[in-house]
Amino acid sequence: MTDAVDVSPYDVVVIGAGPVGENVADRARAAGLSTAVVESELIGGECSYWACMPSKALLRPVVARADARRVPGLSAAVQGPLDVQAVLAHRDDETSHWKDDGQVAWLESVGADIYRGKGRLTGPREVTVTGPDGTEHRLTARHAVAVCTGTRAIVPDLPGIAEARPWTSREATSAKEVPGRLVVVGGGVVGVEMATVWQALGAEVTLLIRGDGLLPKMEPFAGELVAEALEEAGATIRTGVSVTAVERPAPDGPVTAVLDDGGRIEADEILFATGRAPRTDDLGLETIGLKPGSWLSVDDSCRVEGTDWLYGVGDVNHRALLTHQGKYQARIAGAAIAVRAQQDTPPDTSPWGAHAATADHAAVPQVVFTDPEAASVGLTLAEAERAGHRVRAVDYDLASVAGSGLYADGYKGRARMIVDLDREILLGVTFVGPGIGELLHSATVAVVGEVPIDRLWHAVPAYPTISEVWLRLLETYRG
Numbered sequence: 001m002t003d004a005v006d007v008s009p010y011d012v013v014v015i016g017a018g019p020v021g022e023n024v025a026d027r028a029r030a031a032g033l034s035t036a037v038v039e040s041e042l043i044g045g046e047c048s049y050w051a052c053m054p055s056k057a058l059l060r061p062v063v064a065r066a067d068a069r070r071v072p073g074l075s076a077a078v079q080g081p082l083d084v085q086a087v088l089a090h091r092d093d094e095t096s097h098w099k100d101d102g103q104v105a106w107l108e109s110v111g112a113d114i115y116r117g118k119g120r121l122t123g124p125r126e127v128t129v130t131g132p133d134g135t136e137h138r139l140t141a142r143h144a145v146a147v148c149t150g151t152r153a154i155v156p157d158l159p160g161i162a163e164a165r166p167w168t169s170r171e172a173t174s175a176k177e178v179p180g181r182l183v184v185v186g187g188g189v190v191g192v193e194m195a196t197v198w199q200a201l202g203a204e205v206t207l208l209i210r211g212d213g214l215l216p217k218m219e220p221f222a223g224e225l226v227a228e229a230l231e232e233a234g235a236t237i238r239t240g241v242s243v244t245a246v247e248r249p250a251p252d253g254p255v256t257a258v259l260d261d262g263g264r265i266e267a268d269e270i271l272f273a274t275g276r277a278p279r280t281d282d283l284g285l286e287t288i289g290l291k292p293g294s295w296l297s298v299d300d301s302c303r304v305e306g307t308d309w310l311y312g313v314g315d316v317n318h319r320a321l322l323t324h325q326g327k328y329q330a331r332i333a334g335a336a337i338a339v340r341a342q343q344d345t346p347p348d349t350s351p352w353g354a355h356a357a358t359a360d361h362a363a364v365p366q367v368v369f370t371d372p373e374a375a376s377v378g379l380t381l382a383e384a385e386r387a388g389h390r391v392r393a394v395d396y397d398l399a400s401v402a403g404s405g406l407y408a409d410g411y412k413g414r415a416r417m418i419v420d421l422d423r424e425i426l427l428g429v430t431f432v433g434p435g436i437g438e439l440l441h442s443a444t445v446a447v448v449g450e451v452p453i454d455r456l457w458h459a460v461p462a463y464p465t466i467s468e469v470w471l472r473l474l475e476t477y478r479g
Contacts, residue, residue: 009140010036012337013127015119015283016148017107018045020314020326024146025112027334033341035112036139038119038129044103046150047323049095054173055193057094059369061087062200066371067434070408084178084201091173098174121145121284125309128284143341146311146333147296147304149283151276151321156243164246164255167271169194178202179268183257185243186273187214189368192226194271195235196370205235206265208257210242215374219381219430221414222374226432229371229412246270278316300356301349302333311337319360332357352448362427363447367437372413375440378428378447381418390421394477398433401472402464408434415469417443419477424453431469439467453477 012028014021017039028035042049061082068078096102107114117131122138127145129137153168155161167175172194178201184191187209199205207214207230214223214230214237227237245258257265281293288310290296296312297305298319304310313333314326336355339347347355365377384391398404398413405411413433420427429443446456457474461467 021148023330031338149279159245164248181267191273301336376430403466
């Protein structure tokens with residue numbers, strides 16, 4: 001750790017030590033640039049302690065049990081409840097019990113200096129860090145400051161919200177006991193994953209959705225299949241409703257959601273999974289002419305528009321709010337910073353170039369770890385049509401694939417590929433069904449590589465696997 005009061009300049013200063021900030025620092029150090037990293041909470045960030053890792057640790061036994069219950073000869077052995085304490089203990093292990101020693105050791109191993117405290121821009125290429133003891137450290141950057149502060153959960157400003165102490169994603173992934181009744185507000189990824197977890201662990205779950213279905217950013221059938229499974233598991237889903245107020249008269253008592261249709265729902269906890277906001281409100285953006293609390297608008301190298309030294313990497317730029325996509329941007333941005341620092345050659349910011357995060361536009365992969373899983377990459381049919389492409393959606397029932405029947409009795413799933421009819425390449429792929437998360441990378445390679453349909457015909461899937469759906473989709477397209 002560095003604790004000097006007066007600090008010498010660095011080549012690069014990174015604000016935020018989540019996976020994105022860590023990867024920017026790693027790429028900068030690999031290029032020989034001196035690098036400082038500033039973090040106000042835990043090294044490793046939201047993903048490691050309150051998002052990806054704890055949520056997937058909670059979901060894994062839920063999904064594994066669901067899969068096992070569909071396998072003849074095994075289903076009878078797994079009809080009992082999950083061991084809640086073991087599930088929560090596994091979650092705690094995966095978050096390193098909310099201690100960041102291992103992450104600190106890794107970041108130090110790449111040669112980055114760590115500053116604990118709140119980092120704020122105090123002028124061009126300057127970051128002032130206020131430590132836990134109030135001590136201030138002034139860091140200056142010769143080449144770049146990278147803002148990698150991510151996002152925070154939005155809690156709507158409703159009557160009674162402060163007294164109700166609602167859950168956000170952080171409380172939902174770190175809770176120490178199962179609520180008897182849980183209301184989940186929001187039908188996006190966080191909402192459906194947490195509904196899946198807590199329903200399986202014994203809570204009585206009600207989802208309240210303002211729109212008309214779950215997972216609105218994916219193909220409509222994805223939300224429909226996930227909703228069907230949640231309801232079969234015992235959850236209640238109400239669409240077309242909004243929460244107008246929240247009441248919790250007693251601090252340790254039940255909470256009531258007041259709805260716009262006049263209804264009231266009482267629960268033990270209420271989770272608001274209603275969106276994210278950038279962590280830029282107290283970052284000092286006003287000192288460089290930007291608006292506090294705003295998303296950072298960046299080019300494809302993640303450099304903030306209108307500057308030649310400030311980078312906004314990861315969720316903070318609102319391009320693709322996913323950990324793996326933020327780490328991808330970090331690799332791109334780190335390489336771009338290094339090239340610009342060396343000034344030997346200009347960065348390659350052409351589409352799919354070494355210093356352009358083109359996948360943010362064309363090939364963002366995502367897996368929703370519900371039962372069934374939902375996974376997609378690239379454009380949906382609606383997105384492709386809005387973009388003006390001449391396309392065809394090719395659908396196939398995953399239950400008709402031999403590997404699916406072997407995977408589980410009563411398998412339910414669906415696959416869709418979006419074909420650009422002018423170029424005969426894939427613009428997007430969606431899978432929904434048990435065990436399909438690992439199929440997604442093959443789709444991502446096909447979309448990113450713009451692999452012609454005629455060449456995909458020669459990519460032979462092994463029999464009998466669920467991947468054989470690729471052959472069936474191509475056969476369907478060819479007629």
